Amino acid sequence: MITAFFRTVILYLLIIAGLRLMGKRQIGELEPGDLVLTLIISDLASVPMQDFGIPLVNGAFPIVILLSLSMLVSYFSLKSIRFRTLVCGRPTVIIRDGRILQANMAKTRFTVDELYEQLRTQGYGDLSGVKYAILETSGQVSVLPYARSAPLTPQAAGLDVPEEATLPVLVVNDGRVLTDNLRSCGRDLPWLQKQLRQRRLTSPREVFLMTVDESGGVVCVAKEGIA
């Protein structure tokens, strides 16, 4: 059993390290190639975990090779558009000016049911509001509506509104001060202490969450049962 323990730990760490090296894109969006990679890796990892007669490297080496190949493909995709097109394909327009391009649908083997499912997911009940629909290489459909069907924005309404969206930085997380974040937003510990005093708190340990945004706005949530 100890063999299983160590093998599982080693393979788990190997996969986590590999997936981290592959980048966030690979974890968040599973393109067909990534899905295949994930399935193969999980299978490769599970065999030496259970069968102690198989050397660990028989599972670990193919995983490292697959992750390396995946990184190489990502690298060359980034460097060469032609390579990316070859590996990932290219987006296909399936609706233009509200009209379904049946030839493109057939070419991508995308069914009407799938199209309508994607449109409904994005809040479009029929084709009347859709100017363009593009089938992305990830299999997702991007919908560009007609202006008359698009959600009203201040810009479309000709309104001049002040910029409000600012990036909040987390400076206290469940009682722990994130000093790097504090420094990155130009604040220091005395500033934090002042903020705490203003809220009748004595220590960051009493804070569940504190954020600072670019305009200096502070959001502080005290831990329950303290404030």
Next chain:
Amino acid sequence: MKPLCLSLGAMALILAFSLWTGWYVHLQTDGWRELLEQAAAAAEAEDWPAAEARFTRAREGWEKRQTFFHTVIEHDELNEAQSLFAAAAAACAQRDGREFTAQLTLLQVRLGLLAETQAISIKNIL
């Protein structure tokens, strides 16, 4: 550039290790097979002390490299060779020339197959 170097480096390292493993296993098994052949010849000539000495040398070499072999070769294959070594040792202790020679022949074949599994060849790849 970092992912390129990292991935190419990892693959080159694995390839180099695999090639080295193939070479090393071949080198070791060749040495043991030669010793086993000499042991068989000595047993046929009824020179049991020489046969035992050569067989023991081969077996000791085999035992010494078991940790490494278990990290690169499937354990079932190693266990089969291990059983043949044990059977040959028993035959040698009983001075049973026919049985000893037969076991050594099987053992040589088994060691040859072990080396072959690690060799880079079209047969193995396909």
